[in-house]
Structure formats: structure tokens, C-alpha cells
Amino acid sequence: MGRFCISCLFPASWHFSLSPSTCPRPFNSTFRQLTALVLLTVFVSLLYVLLVLDKNRWGRLYQDRGDRYFTKLTDMEATDIKNPYLNYGIVIDCGSSGSRLFVYCWPRHNGNPHDLLDIKQMRGRNRQPVVMKIKPGISDLAATPEKASDYLAPLLxxxxxxxxxxxxxxxxxxxxxxxxxxxxxxxxxNAILEDLRTDIPLNFDFLFADSHAEVISGKQxxxxxxxGINFVLGRFDHISDGEDSVVEVNLPGTEAQAAVLRKRTAGVLDMGGxxxxxxxxxxxxxxxxxxxLAEFNLGCDAHHTEHVYRVYVTTFLGFGGNAARKRYEEQIIHKITLTNxxxxxxxxxxxxxxxxxxCLPVDIKDEIHQGGRTVYLRGLGDFNWCRQMISPFLNKTNETSTSLSGVYQPQVDYxxxxxxxxxxxxxxxxxxxxxxGHYDVAKFTKAAQDYCATKWTILxxxxxxxxxxxHADLHRLKYQCFKSAWMYEVLHxxxxxxxxxxxxxxxxxxYDKEVQWTLGAILYRTRYLPLRDIQLDNFKGNHTHWRGFSFVYNHYLFFGCFLVVLLSILLYLLRLRRIHRRMPHSMWMGEGGLPQMPEVA
Incomplete structure (x- = not known):
């Protein structure tokens, strides 16, 4: 092995040489162990300098992780299903003519309690929304409710x-x-819902509670x-300086607080069949x-009122386009019967x-079948006369601030x-x-009048x-005149x-996206999830802060402790050296020639 010299590590007055032939084994072994400890300490310190104190490098890594956690999703690209930080949600709209499934996804919440989840429709590899529809409607299973879960199985x-x-x-x-x-x-x-609540958890692993299956009201x-529409329009986003179209809102229960300044929301009109x-x-x-009235808080924390809204909402059954035409035809039959x-x-x-x-285009022929009777119609194509004929179906009253069927309607700041x-x-x-697109009543009225007055053969x-x-078919062409007049009357x-x-x-x-009420449903029903993510991030943040306190921001303390340990080792080596020089060699050997370590005071 040769001689082992550590003279380079100590001052000249401390020089001494040791070898296996001249140095007692216990001292040589102890010295080697202590020297290895010193080298290990130096090595750990170098790693610390290269890794822990390289704040820029670790900062970039943390930022990369944060981008995967919180980055906004693109609207038109295929969803990255390999991203472990994405969350998913499913809404099935069980309507009267069929059921339609929508899959949504969103990244983890960004940690700002004022912001909502960034929910988007999930898109498959073909970049198309993950949507599927089946027919007929689930209400057709009224006589066989035990088949409800099987009915929805293809969607799930x-x-x-x-x-x-x-x-x-x-x-x-x-x-x-x-x-x-x-x-x-x-x-x-209840029978249909009970079958869903019982069987679906047996066959699928989705997060599904009893309250997740229900019949919602027209108000909901x-x-x-x-x-949904205001979320897509960005009306729930935090406003910035210079933001246009803002409004001061006094929220319920905050009389002692100043008005909240936020974006003006848009109203919704929806006419179905x-x-x-x-x-x-x-x-x-x-x-x-x-x-x-619907009062609700879209925010994740009930103590934050920036997302509290009061929305007037009313559903008028029988006032859709097809229902109105049916009522109109019933009136025609009644009128013909009485007149004849x-x-x-x-x-x-x-x-x-x-x-x-x-209310039909000029010269078109149509028939009404009711009670075994057939009534023959021919179009006259008079838009204004059609409006007069259907106006009574609005059930308007002479009272102010009322709309269809005399229902109260709050004043609109037009x-x-x-x-x-x-x-x-x-x-x-x-x-x-x-x-x-942009509705211009004069242009619309002129176009509707011209359409109604055009002969059916030309149309x-x-x-x-x-x-x-x-999207237009012959049914649309036939009843376009009536529905144009009905839409005009309902609106104005x-x-x-x-x-x-x-x-x-x-x-x-x-913004090139189909807006469905299901988007609003998933937003409302997941509104508390951000609070969970915020609390989790705060918990992790506290632990990260402790690690930073120990190894990053207090690296001077670390080096101070390192120097104290190194000095202690050197002093101990010096103590051993002095003892070794003062004692005869025989005192280092015990009985039978076995090594014996000296006692150190």
C-alpha cells in the first residue's frame, strides 16, 4: 500500500507520516475513517452548491411543472390524455327526444380564488368534441324503468x-x-332514477352519487x-384596468361593503320546439x-362574493315554435268548424x-289531421296578417312589467x-x-315579408x-313564415x-363553440373543486417553504455548521497526534499483543 501522507492537509508544524509498518493499527484505522468523513463532507457540500443553490435551474423546473398544472387548455386541439394533471367530468342531457353525452376537461386550478375552473369540451384525436347522442328519450322507458341503466350504457x-x-x-x-x-x-x-342510481355504480367506476342523477327544473x-354563455364570453373573468363594459354591482348581504366592479353579463333568449x-x-x-329569481355563488369560497349573481329566469311551456304552431292549427279547426x-x-x-x-308561403298546400278529420290549407303568405293572427297566443295582459301569460318581468336596461x-x-x-348574427329588426322584417310573399314553387x-x-329542410321551408312571425311577436x-x-x-x-346548458351545469356543480386544489397547494407550499428555509435561504447557516464540524475533526486529529507522540509504543499494545486504544480525557 505504501506510505500515506497527509502533510498537504495541515501546516508544516503538524507534519507526520504513517504507514502500516510503523503506525499502530488502531490509530491508522481511526485516522483513515476520519479522513474519509472529511472527504464525504466536502463531496456533499459540492453537490449542495451544484444542485440546491442553482436557483435558476430549479426555478425553471418548478415553472415547467406549474405550466403542466395550470396552463389553459386550447379550444380546438385534441385533448392531451397523457397529461396527468387534467381532470374530467361527464354530463348527460336526458331530453325529450334523446339523450346526449358531453365530456369536459380542465387543468388544475391556478390557485386564485377569484378565478373559475378553465373547463372546455374534451376533444378526441380527430379534434372533434367528445359527444354522443342516442334516441329515443329516457322518458320512453316509463313502463320499463329497469332498462334505464342499459339504455345509457352505450353513452357511458x-x-x-x-x-x-x-x-x-x-x-x-x-x-x-x-x-x-x-x-x-x-x-x-323515481323508478327510472332509482335504476340509474343502483346499477351504474356496479358497472362503471365514475364518481357517481345519488344526487348526481335528477330531473332538473326549467329554472335550473x-x-x-x-x-354557459357568459363563461364562454369571458364575462366571469377578473377585470383589468381599462376594461370596457363594466358595471357596479351591489351584492345581497353586503350592504356595508362597497359595490363590486365587474364585467357586464349577457342575457339569454332560447326558443325550442x-x-x-x-x-x-x-x-x-x-x-x-x-x-x-336564482341567486347563486359561482366562486369556490362562500366568503368571496365576486361571483355572486342574481338572475331572473323563466321558462314558458307551450311557447316554443312547434307548440305555438300546434295551438294555431287548433284555432284554425275551431274557427272553420264554427264558421261552416x-x-x-x-x-x-x-x-x-x-x-x-x-302564415304559409303563397300557394303552398298543407293539411291538418285531427280527430279523424282532415282540414285543407293553402298559403296566403301575409307576414303582417300572420302576426295579428298569432298575437293572442302570447296571453299578454294590460299590466305593466309583464311578459308572456302575464308573468312579471323586471325592467331591462336596454x-x-x-x-x-x-x-x-x-x-x-x-x-x-x-x-x-347581429339582429336588425328592419332587415329581418323585410326579409320575412318577402319570403312569405314568394310562391312555394320558387322557394x-x-x-x-x-x-x-x-340545416334547412322542407319542414323548415314550409313553416318559416309562421315561425318568423312567432319569433318577432315573442321578442317584441x-x-x-x-x-x-x-x-x-x-x-x-x-367563438366557434356550440354552447350548451350542460357547460353551465358542470361549472356550477364543480364550483367547490378549486377550493380543494387551493388548500392542497397551500399545504404543499408550506412544506416547500420549510425545505427552502433549511436548504436554500439559509445556506450560510449550512456552511457555518459544516465549518464547525470540519474544525472539530481537525482538532480531534491534533489531539490524537499529541497523545501518540507522548506515549511509548508499548502502551498502545494490550495483553497478548492486542491493540489497545488510549483513553482520551
């Missing part, structure tokens, strides 16, 4: 195939039933639609009956003597408001008239040439929007 299997399996147990599933289920007796509703559906809805935010000063009986006429009873319908019209409001303006020829929207006579109102946009897509 579809969702399970798209969502990473490792995420299934933490993915909330909501099954929300609307108009079709509302009209069923309560015992039939309207609120969810209002939340059966019902029509309206929803918009109202100030605290407006007194509204509880059954017409009194005057002895046969109007509408044969094709040669049809009833002239001002000068400082914005509304979006969906479903029939969009179809009436776009599918045939090709005027979807049919235009349809065959593909001049209308790809029913909801009392001025004829010069310029802040209505009819839409199907907003």
Missing part, C-alpha cells in the same frame, strides 16, 4: 373509452333529465344556459319573486275550397344590455333568411339549388324588446 362506454382509466374514479358523472321526464308522474320519474336549465326561456342578471334593488256551422260553408273541407292561411338568442331565434334568422326551386343553409310583444334594439345576437356557435 363511449365516455369510458375516451377518458384515461386512471382518471375514472375521480371523474364526476351527472345525469340530468329535462322536459321529457318532467311531464311524467313522480313515481315513474335556464340558469345553466345563462352560466316546446318552450321558450329568458334569463338575465338583475340588480339587488329589483324586487323579484323567489320562483322567478253558422254560414253553412265547407271551407277547408276539400282541396278545391281550402282555408287560406296567411341601452346597456346585451342578449344572445339561441335555437329558434337562430334558425329563424339563419337557416333560410341567412341573417344569423322549392331555390331549395333544390342549395341556396339555403345545409311578449318580452317587450324595442323594435330599435340593436344588442341582440342570434347564434348557434360562440
Amino acid at each position: 362506454n363511449f365516455a369510458a373509452d375516451h377518458i384515461p382509466h386512471s382518471k375514472h374514479q375521480e371523474t364526476p358523472l351527472y345525469i340530468l333529465c329535462t322536459a321529457g321526464m318532467r311531464i311524467l308522474p313522480e313515481n315513474q320519474q 336549465e335556464g340558469v345553466y344556459a345563462w352560466i 316546446v318552450s321558450t326561456q329568458i334569463a338575465y342578471e338583475v340588480p339587488k334593488t329589483e324586487e323579484v319573486a323567489k320562483n322567478l 256551422r253558422l254560414l253553412g260553408q265547407k271551407t277547408g273541407l276539400t282541396e278545391e275550397i281550402p282555408y287560406l292561411d296567411p 341601452q346597456n344590455s346585451e342578449f344572445y338568442g339561441f335555437s329558434e331565434f337562430y334558425y329563424c334568422t339563419e337557416d333560410v333568411l341567412r341573417m344569423g 322549392k326551386e331555390r331549395f333544390d339549388r342549395g341556396l339555403y343553409s345545409s 310583444s311578449g318580452f317587450s324588446f324595442p323594435v330599435n334594439y340593436t344588442n341582440l345576437k342570434t347564434a348557434q356557435l360562440v
Whole structure:
């Protein structure tokens, strides 16, 4: 092994040499162990300098992790299912004609309690939204409720195939039933829901509680639609300096606090086949009956009131486009029956003597079948006369501040408001008239009048040439005149929007995204999840702070402790050296020639 010299480590006055042949074994072994300890301490210190104190490097790593945690999702790209920080949620809209599944996803919350989750529709590899629809509606299972879970199985299997399996147990599933289920007796509703609540947890691992399957009211559906459109428009985002279209809001229960400054929200108009809805935010000063008002906090913390909203929302059953046409046809039959009986006429009873319908295009032939009877119609195409004919169906009263059927409607600040019209409001303006988007009442009225007054043969020829929207069919062409008049009357006579109102946009897509009430539902029902993430991050942050306190911000203390340890080792070596020089060699050997360590005082 040769000689081992450590003279380079100590001052000249401390020099001494040791070798296996001249140095007693215990001293040589102890010395080597202590020397190894010194070298190990130096090595650890170098690692500390290279790794822990390189704040820029570790800062970049932390930022990279933060980007994966909190970065906003793109709207049109395929969802990165390999990202472990994404969360998923499922909403099934069980409507009257079918059930439709939507899968949503969002990154972890950014930690700001004022912001909502960044929820987007999940997109598959083809960049299309993960959506699936089945028919008929779940209400058709009223007589066989035990088949409800089997009925929804294709939708749930579809969702399970798209969502990473490792995420299934933490993915909330909501099954929300609307108009079709509302009209069923309560015992039939409960039987269907009970089958879902019992069987689905047996076959799927999604996060599914009993409260996740329910029949929602028209009011809830309207609120969810209002939340969805305003979320897509960014009206719930935190405002910044210089932000346009802001409003001061006095929130309920905050009388002693200053008004909150936030973005002005948009109102929603939605006309389906059966019902029509309206929803918009109202100030605290407006007194509204509880059954017409929804007060809710979209924020994750009940103590933060920046996202408290008061929304007037009402659903009018029987005021959808198809329901209104059905009522109108019933009136025609009643009118024909009464007139023919009194005057002895046969109007509408044969094709040669049809009833002239001002709400159908010129010269189109149509039939009404009811009670085994057939009534023959021929279009007259008079838009203004059609409006007069259907105006009584609004059930308006002479009272002020009322809308359809005399229901109270809070005052709308038309000068400082914005509304979006969906479903029939969009179809009436776009599918045939090709005027979807910004609503101009004068242009719309002129286009509707011209359409009604055009002969059916010409309209049919235009349809065959593909001049209308790809969504338009012959049914739309036939009843476009009636539905245009009905939409006009509901908007301007029913909801009392001025004829010069310029802040209505009819839409199907907003920012190239289809806006469904299911988006508002998942936002509302997951509103407390950010608080969980914030608390978890705070917990981790405290531990990170402690580690930083020990190794980063107090590295001087670390080096101080290191120097004290090193000095102690050197002093101990010096002590051993002095003892070794003073004692004869024989004292280092015990009985039988065995090594004996000296006692150190």
C-alpha cells in the first residue's frame, strides 16, 4: 500500500507520516475513517452548491411543472390524455327526444380564488368534441324503468373509452333529465332514477352519487344556459384596468361593503320546439319573486362574493315554435268548424275550397289531421296578417312589467344590455333568411315579408339549388313564415324588446363553440373543486417553504455548521497526534499483543 501522507492537509508544524509498518493499527484505522468523513463532507457540500443553490435551474423546473398544472387548455386541439394533471367530468342531457353525452376537461386550478375552473369540451384525436347522442328519450322507458341503466350504457362506454382509466374514479358523472321526464308522474320519474342510481355504480367506476342523477327544473336549465354563455364570453373573468363594459354591482348581504366592479353579463333568449326561456342578471334593488329569481355563488369560497349573481329566469311551456304552431292549427279547426256551422260553408273541407292561411308561403298546400278529420290549407303568405293572427297566443295582459301569460318581468336596461338568442331565434334568422348574427329588426322584417310573399314553387326551386343553409329542410321551408312571425311577436310583444334594439345576437356557435346548458351545469356543480386544489397547494407550499428555509435561504447557516464540524475533526486529529507522540509504543499494545486504544480525557 505504501506510505500515506497527509502533510498537504495541515501546516508544516503538524507534519507526520504513517504507514502500516510503523503506525499502530488502531490509530491508522481511526485516522483513515476520519479522513474519509472529511472527504464525504466536502463531496456533499459540492453537490449542495451544484444542485440546491442553482436557483435558476430549479426555478425553471418548478415553472415547467406549474405550466403542466395550470396552463389553459386550447379550444380546438385534441385533448392531451397523457397529461396527468387534467381532470374530467361527464354530463348527460336526458331530453325529450334523446339523450346526449358531453365530456369536459380542465387543468388544475391556478390557485386564485377569484378565478373559475378553465373547463372546455374534451376533444378526441380527430379534434372533434367528445359527444354522443342516442334516441329515443329516457322518458320512453316509463313502463320499463329497469332498462334505464342499459339504455345509457352505450353513452357511458363511449365516455369510458375516451377518458384515461386512471382518471375514472375521480371523474364526476351527472345525469340530468329535462322536459321529457318532467311531464311524467313522480313515481315513474323515481323508478327510472332509482335504476340509474343502483346499477351504474356496479358497472362503471365514475364518481357517481345519488344526487348526481335528477330531473332538473326549467329554472335550473335556464340558469345553466345563462352560466354557459357568459363563461364562454369571458364575462366571469377578473377585470383589468381599462376594461370596457363594466358595471357596479351591489351584492345581497353586503350592504356595508362597497359595490363590486365587474364585467357586464349577457342575457339569454332560447326558443325550442316546446318552450321558450329568458334569463338575465338583475340588480339587488329589483324586487323579484323567489320562483322567478336564482341567486347563486359561482366562486369556490362562500366568503368571496365576486361571483355572486342574481338572475331572473323563466321558462314558458307551450311557447316554443312547434307548440305555438300546434295551438294555431287548433284555432284554425275551431274557427272553420264554427264558421261552416253558422254560414253553412265547407271551407277547408276539400282541396278545391281550402282555408287560406296567411302564415304559409303563397300557394303552398298543407293539411291538418285531427280527430279523424282532415282540414285543407293553402298559403296566403301575409307576414303582417300572420302576426295579428298569432298575437293572442302570447296571453299578454294590460299590466305593466309583464311578459308572456302575464308573468312579471323586471325592467331591462336596454341601452346597456346585451342578449344572445339561441335555437329558434337562430334558425329563424339563419337557416333560410341567412341573417344569423347581429339582429336588425328592419332587415329581418323585410326579409320575412318577402319570403312569405314568394310562391312555394320558387322557394322549392331555390331549395333544390342549395341556396339555403345545409340545416334547412322542407319542414323548415314550409313553416318559416309562421315561425318568423312567432319569433318577432315573442321578442317584441311578449318580452317587450324595442323594435330599435340593436344588442341582440342570434347564434348557434360562440367563438366557434356550440354552447350548451350542460357547460353551465358542470361549472356550477364543480364550483367547490378549486377550493380543494387551493388548500392542497397551500399545504404543499408550506412544506416547500420549510425545505427552502433549511436548504436554500439559509445556506450560510449550512456552511457555518459544516465549518464547525470540519474544525472539530481537525482538532480531534491534533489531539490524537499529541497523545501518540507522548506515549511509548508499548502502551498502545494490550495483553497478548492486542491493540489497545488510549483513553482520551
